[in-house]
Amino acid sequence: xxxxxxxxxxxxxxxxxxxxxxxxxxxxxxxxxxxxxxxxxxxxxxxxxxxxxxxxxxxxxxxxxxxxxxxxxxxxxxxxxxxxxxxxxxxxxxxxxxxxxxxxxxxxxxxxxxxxxxxxxxxxxxxxxxxxxxxxxxxxxxxxxxxxxxxxxxxxxxxxxxxxxxxxxxxxxxx
Amino acid sequence: xxxxxxxxxxxxxxxxxxxxxxxxxxxxxxxxxxxxxxxxxxxxxxxxxxxxxxxxxxxxxxxxxxxxxxxxxxxxxxxxxxxxxxxxxxxxxxxxxxxxxxxxxxxxxxxxxxxxxxxxxxxxxxxxxxxxxxxxxxxxxxxxxxxxxxxxxxxxxxxxxxxxxxxxxxxxxxxxxxxxxxxxxxxxxxxxxxxxxxxxxxxxxxxxxxxxxxxxxxxxxxxxxxxxxxxxxxxxxxxxxxxxxxxxxxxxxxxxxxxxxxxxxxxxxxxxxxxxxxxxxxxxxxxxxxxxxxxxxxxxxxxxxxxxxxxxxxxxxxxxxxxxxxxxxxxxxxxxxxxxxxxxxxxxxxxxxxxxxxxxxxxxxxxxxxxxxxxxxxxxxxxxxxxxxxxxxxxxxxxx
Amino acid sequence: xxxxxxxxxxxxxxxxxxxxxxxxxxxxxxxxxxxxxxxxxxxxxxxxxxxxxxxxxxxxxxxxxxxxxxxxxxxxxxxxxxxxxxxxxxxxxxxxxxxxxxxxxxxxxxxxxxxxxxxxxxxxxxxxxxxxxxxxxxxxxxxxxxxxxxxxxxxxxxxxxxxxxxxxxxxxxxxxxxxxxxxxxxxxxxxxxxxxxxxxxxxxxxxxxxxxxxxxxxxxxxxxxxxxxxxxxxxxxxxxxxxxxxxxxxx
Numbered sequence: 045x046x047x048x049x050x051x052x053x054x055x056x057x058x059x060x061x062x063x064x065x066x067x068x069x070x071x072x073x074x075x076x077x078x079x080x081x082x083x084x085x086x087x088x089x090x091x092x093x094x095x096x097x098x099x100x101x102x103x104x105x106x107x108x109x110x111x112x113x114x115x116x117x118x119x120x121x122x123x124x125x126x127x128x129x130x131x132x133x134x135x136x137x138x139x140x141x142x143x144x145x146x147x148x149x150x151x152x153x154x155x156x157x158x159x160x161x162x163x164x165x166x167x168x169x170x171x172x173x174x175x176x177x178x179x180x181x182x183x184x185x186x187x188x189x190x191x192x193x194x195x196x197x198x199x200x201x202x203x204x205x206x207x208x209x210x211x212x213x214x215x216x217x218x219x
Numbered sequence: 220x221x222x223x224x225x226x227x228x229x230x231x232x233x234x235x236x237x238x239x240x241x242x243x244x245x246x247x248x249x250x251x252x253x254x255x256x257x258x259x260x261x262x263x264x265x266x267x268x269x270x271x272x273x274x275x276x277x278x279x280x281x282x283x284x285x286x287x288x289x290x291x292x293x294x295x296x297x298x299x300x301x302x303x304x305x306x307x308x309x310x311x312x313x314x315x316x317x318x319x320x321x322x323x324x325x326x327x328x329x330x331x332x333x334x335x336x337x338x339x340x341x342x343x344x345x346x347x348x349x350x351x352x353x354x355x356x357x358x359x360x361x362x363x364x365x366x367x368x369x370x371x372x373x374x375x376x377x378x379x380x381x382x383x384x385x386x387x388x389x390x391x392x393x394x395x396x397x398x399x400x401x402x403x404x405x406x407x408x409x410x411x412x413x414x415x416x417x418x419x420x421x422x423x424x425x426x427x428x429x430x431x432x433x434x435x436x437x438x439x440x441x442x443x444x445x446x447x448x449x450x451x452x453x454x455x456x457x458x459x460x461x462x463x464x465x466x467x468x469x470x471x472x473x474x475x476x477x478x479x480x481x482x483x484x485x486x487x488x489x490x491x492x493x494x495x496x497x498x499x500x501x502x503x504x505x506x507x508x509x510x511x512x513x514x515x516x517x518x519x520x521x522x523x524x525x526x527x528x529x530x531x532x533x534x535x536x537x538x539x540x541x542x543x544x545x546x547x548x549x550x551x552x553x554x555x556x557x558x559x560x561x562x563x564x565x566x567x568x569x570x571x572x573x574x575x576x577x578x579x580x581x582x583x584x585x586x587x588x589x590x591x592x593x594x595x596x597x598x599x600x601x602x603x604x605x606x607x608x609x610x611x612x613x614x615x616x617x618x619x
Numbered sequence: 620x621x622x623x624x625x626x627x628x629x630x631x632x633x634x635x636x637x638x639x640x641x642x643x644x645x646x647x648x649x650x651x652x653x654x655x656x657x658x659x660x661x662x663x664x665x666x667x668x669x670x671x672x673x674x675x676x677x678x679x680x681x682x683x684x685x686x687x688x689x690x691x692x693x694x695x696x697x698x699x700x701x702x703x704x705x706x707x708x709x710x711x712x713x714x715x716x717x718x719x720x721x722x723x724x725x726x727x728x729x730x731x732x733x734x735x736x737x738x739x740x741x742x743x744x745x746x747x748x749x750x751x752x753x754x755x756x757x758x759x760x761x762x763x764x765x766x767x768x769x770x771x772x773x774x775x776x777x778x779x780x781x782x783x784x785x786x787x788x789x790x791x792x793x794x795x796x797x798x799x800x801x802x803x804x805x806x807x808x809x810x811x812x813x814x815x816x817x818x819x820x821x822x823x824x825x826x827x828x829x830x831x832x833x834x835x836x837x838x839x840x841x842x843x844x845x846x847x848x849x850x851x852x853x854x855x856x857x858x859x860x861x862x863x864x865x866x867x868x869x870x
Contacts, residue, residue, distance in 0.1 A: 060863055061457070064856040068460065071853060078302035082277055086299040091687055091726040252868065294683050294752075297835070304835040305842070449868065457861045464854030471850055475843025476655050479756060487757035488749075497792070 093219050099155070100214040107171050109160065112218045116160035116168055117206060118179075119216075122190060126177060127153055130191035140202045144191040147205050157218070158192040159206050164199040179203070249448035250455055251436035253617050257331075258434065258455075259462035260324035266463060267317035268422065272415050274310040275359075282362065284408035286401040289364035290489045308478040314356055315481045316470050318504035321349060329535075330556055332544035333435040339536040341428040346532050348421050353505070355414040358407040360502060361399075365486030370499045372399045372407075378512075381519040398492065438616045439544025440609060447613035498573065506570030507563055511589065513574045514582035524586065531593045538593050540601025548607040552600055559592045643789040645763045646770070648822075652762075652829055655844070658837050659830045661693045666809055667827025668692065670820050672702075673807050675751065678743060678798075680731035683752035684831055687725035691834060692827075699725050706730040744784050746797035755825075755832040762825050764790065769821035772800040 085093075095112045099119060102108055107120035122130075130144040148156060160168050167183035174180030175196060176189035186197030193202040208218045233239045281300050283292040296303035325345070328334055334342035357375065361368045376393050380386040395402030433442060442448050473480065481503060485496045501509055508525050515521035531538075546552050566585045572578040610616035651660045668689065671681065686703035690696065703723035708730050711718035723730060733739035740747050755761035767790040775787035785795040802820045809815050830836075 060856065061453075061860045064457075064460070064853070064860040067849075067853050067856055071849060074849075078305050079273065079277055081301045082303060082306055083280065084301055086281075086295070086301060086303070088295065088299040088685070088726075091685065096724075291683070298683065298688075304839060308839075453864050454868075457857065457864050461854065461857040461861045464850060464857050468847060468850045468854060471843065471846045475839055475846060478839075484757050484759050484761070487753040 094217055095219060096211065096215055096217045098215055104154065110218075112159075112206065117218060118156075118158045118160045118171060118192075118203075120156045120158075120171070122154045122156055126190040129177060130189060130193075133189065133191075133193075139194050140200070142191075142193060142202055144193075147191055147193075147202075149208075149210065152210060155216075156190075156192060157205065157208050157216070158203040160203070162186055162199055163194065163201040163203065164197070169203070246450065246452050248430065248451045249442065249445075250434055250451045251442055251447060251613050252449040252454075253436050253438065253613050254434065254455070255437055256458075256462065257323070257327040257437075259459060260320050260327060262459040263320040263462060263466050264317065264324055265422065266466070267313060267320055268415065268418060271310060271313050271317060272419070274306050274313065275412075275415065278306055278310055279412060282408075284362065284405050286364060286404050286490070289362060289404060293363045305474070308474045311482065312470065312473045312478060314359065315473070315502070315504065316466070317352065318356070320466070321352065322504070325349070326560065329559075330546040331435055331437060332439050332539065332541070332546065334535050335539065335544050336536065337432050338428075338435065341425065341432075342536060343533060344421055344425040344428055346529065348418060348425060350529060351414055351418045351421060355411060355418065356502065356504070358411040358414070361404065361407050362411065363486060364404065364490045366488045366490055366494075366496050367483050367486040367499070369399060369490035369492065370496055371501055372403065374499055375501075376403075378518075378522050381522045383519070435544065436613060437545060437547055438610050438613055439548070440611070440613055440616070443612045444614070500571055503567065503571075506568070507566040508570075510566040510570035510582045511586045513570075514579070514586045524590075528589060531590065535593065535597075539597045541597075541604065541606070542601070543606040543609055545609075548609050549600075549604060550607065551604045555592060555596050555600065558588070562588045562592075642792060642794070643767075643771075645760055645790060646767045647763055648766060650762055650829070651826070652836060655840060657840065660826050662811065663823045663826040664692050664830045665694070665827075666811065666813060666820075667823035667825070669810060670802070670807050670824050671751070671827055674801055675824070676729075677732055678739070678748040680733070680750045681729040681752050681831060682731055682750055684729050685725070686723060686727055686729065688834060692830065696725075703727060744797065748798065751828055751831065753832050755829050761832075762829055765828065766821050766825050768796070769802055769824065770818055 093113060095110060097108075097110050097119065099108075099121075102119065102121045104121050105123045105126075107118055110117050110119065127144070133144075135141040135143065145153070162169050162181040162183065164181065164184055164186055167181050169179035169181040169186070169188060171179055174187040176187050178188040178190045178192060178195075180187055181197065181199065184198050186199035187195050188199075188203055189195050191202075192205075194200070206218050208216050211217050229239050278296060281292065281296045281303065283289060293307065296307050298304075300306070328342065328345070357371075361372045376390055376399065379389045379393065382389060391397065393403070394400070395406060433448075483500060483502075500506075508528060511528050512521045512525040515524050541549060541552070543549055546556055562585050565581070566589065569578050569582045569585060574582075651658060651663075671679075686699055686706070689699050689702060694702070703725050706723035706727075706729070707720045708723045708727050709718055710721050713719050733742060736747055754765065758764045768788055771788050771790040773787065773789070775781055779787065779794070781787060782795055785797060786799050787794060788796045802817045802824075804816050806817075807815045807820060813819060833839075
């Protein structure tokens with residue numbers, strides 16, 4: 045009898061100690077979360093996550109460069125010739141096969157919007173240069189075509205297309 | 220006592236770096252079984268240090284130590300960084316909590332004679348820790364670059380000009396210029412980041428010194444046999460955790476419901492070298508020493524007496540001539556000790572008052588008592604006092 | 620010993636004496652944001668923002684806030700965009716190297732009335748209208764202090780010598796304030812139809828500035844309640860655990 049009592053006494057004590065330790069662990073974890081989350085982008089950085097750009101003054105055959113999330117973004121208003129050239133390319137010729145139609149917005153095919161960071165090691169390619177009428181990256185010699193796709197040189201992927209939308213005919217919102 | 224033979228991965232590591240053996244020994248570490256809650260403050264100080272370091276390191280990721288941007292970077296933490304306000308308030312309130320806990324820890328030492336042989340060096344490292352804390356807190360308070368930050372820094376660094384001949388040069392050297400300005404702020408940031416690691420190291424030495432002879436206890440009688448002691452784990456681990464609970468409740472109340480109560484509103488005004496605040500006051504934990512500083516009419520005298528108030532603590536093991544360690548058995552000592560505590564609190568109160576009229580007189584009286592306690596009262600008391608009967612052992616005392 | 624510890628602890632921490640330096644004792648109010656569960660009256664704060672925009676912002680900046688912060692007061696994203704666009708903000712340099720003006724965006728900080736402190740002083744007879752972002756926290760008992768000042772203008776007593784260009788306000792340190800009375804009855808027409816008395820506008824401005832100084836307050840108090848509850852459970856559990864474990868010694 046005495047033994048039973050002792051056992052249940054011990055079990056009760058262990059339960060309390062166990063639950064106390066569990067509560068302590070939960071507390072430590074819930075204190076850790078704000079510490080870690082504070083390293084995530086702060087409210088002012090998030091507020092700059094989108095940029096609106098006025099494209100009214102960009103002429104056909106012209107391109108502008110804007111900053112978005114600390115990186116350059118190319119906005120090129122393509123000529124018919126540039127669009128046709130891009131669409132004539134056979135997909136199996138491409139290192140990173142993508143149709144030009146999939147890299148622009150339907151009905152706004154002349155507007156090509158790309159993140160201006162070379163997919164090789166991060167330099168900023170130069171517009172209207174290179175062998176394919178698109179961009180040329182001087183760091184290691186990558187050539188991009190009029191759809192921003194990698195054609196020659198060490199870069200593995202096409203220039204990235206950021207999320208964007210047309211707010212109206214003259215203004216796009218990137219991000 | 221032989222250590223259990225370790226096999227496998229544990230054994231492989233332990234034979235190269237005996238961490239597991241070390242941890243096992245700590246588990247068996249014997250502690251007097253009669254420690255009261257006054258013995259919780261050491262572990263609380265350790266927790267407070269860790270919290271300051273963790274919150275501080277993360278705050279440093281968002282802070283800019285340039286005089287044009289510091290204030291705004293702190294406000295950016297408060298308003299834009301996720302949970303930034305929580306980090307900042309935890310760190311600011313944490314400074315106060317750290318000092319509160321350490322003052323009580325020292326008070327315990329003073330009452331129970333923990334500074335007496337063979338724990339003199341443990342006591343010395345305690346004083347080093349306290350001084351390092353004060354330096355760290357002083358520099359930390361400058362970083363937000365508010366009015367109190369700037370002017371507190373100006374007043375305290377200016378103290379060094381009191382030293383004859385080299386005084387002005389010291390101050391210019393400290394400032395890195397002709398007034399507290401950007402160079403001062405930058406170096407304070409660097410040193411404020413550094414000092415806690417120095418404190419951490421000192422704390423390790425403090426604990427090593429402690430473990431040589433073990434903790435003192437309320438009777439002041441050392442452990443004589445196994446009957447007097449119990450293992451630290453689980454008895455004092457669980458008691459310490461209870462202490463953490465109480466500590467965090469007080470801490471949390473301040474962080475969430477009164478985060479600026481212990482601070483000064485003037486520090487929410489950006490630093491202005493052209494405008495001095497009506498009253499320059501340090502944080503509450505510096506007030507007793509601030510009172511001593513201002514009590515002496517002579518500039519150099521004030522500086523020396525203020526530093527002296529800390530230096531005198533080093534001599535305590537020899538100034539207290541009593542053969543009886545613990546104040547529990549020293550009825551006359553208890554009276555003077557209580558007076559000392561009340562006097563120290565009063566010094567703190569006076570430190571926040573303008574240095575005029577009755578406050579000056581009281582500050583001088585209180586400073587006199589502070590020094591008299593260490594230099595006159597304790598030496599004499601040890602010789603003339605009739606202590607109560609000291610128990611033969613800890614287990615004897617507990618049995619009663 | 621324990622008694623001494625508790626006594627000392629409480630006393631040592633109570634040293635924050637910021638006495639009202641010989642000025643008139645402040646008017647004391649009960650604010651909705653007082654206490655452990657206090658919140659900011661958003662409706663009032665929106666009116667207070669209107670008062671700030673139409674009266675105070677001609678001299679006082681609010682430079683630590685961004686227009687997007689106003690969403691916390693209950694303004695919609697579209698309303699915030701409109702408010703921001705109504706402000707003129709400096710940007711640049713443009714491609715010619717010049718700074719230029721443009722309409723504000725939500726991500727912009729509140730536009731300041733003056734380019735810098737010197738310009739502010741020049742336009743205000745040498746006095747600098749302080750930034751209001753932190754005013755509530757920058758004064759002891761800030762909310763009541765601001766309310767007292769805004770509603771505390773009166774004629775100076777006969778024996779008081781007023782300096783040139785100063786106004787009498789017994790709640791301001793030194794009793795002479797450079798700012799003339801900013802709020803009088805009907806100064807603003809509230810969009811929600813509330814009566815714009817000096818008292819009402821002052822309360823609304825205080826609510827607005829309280830939010831401006833501590834936008835995190837409600838989240839902070841909410842988290843605090845949870846933290847204290849959790850810690851109470853934690854403390855009780857460990858107290859019980861301590862008793863259990865130490866009871867072993869009695870055997």
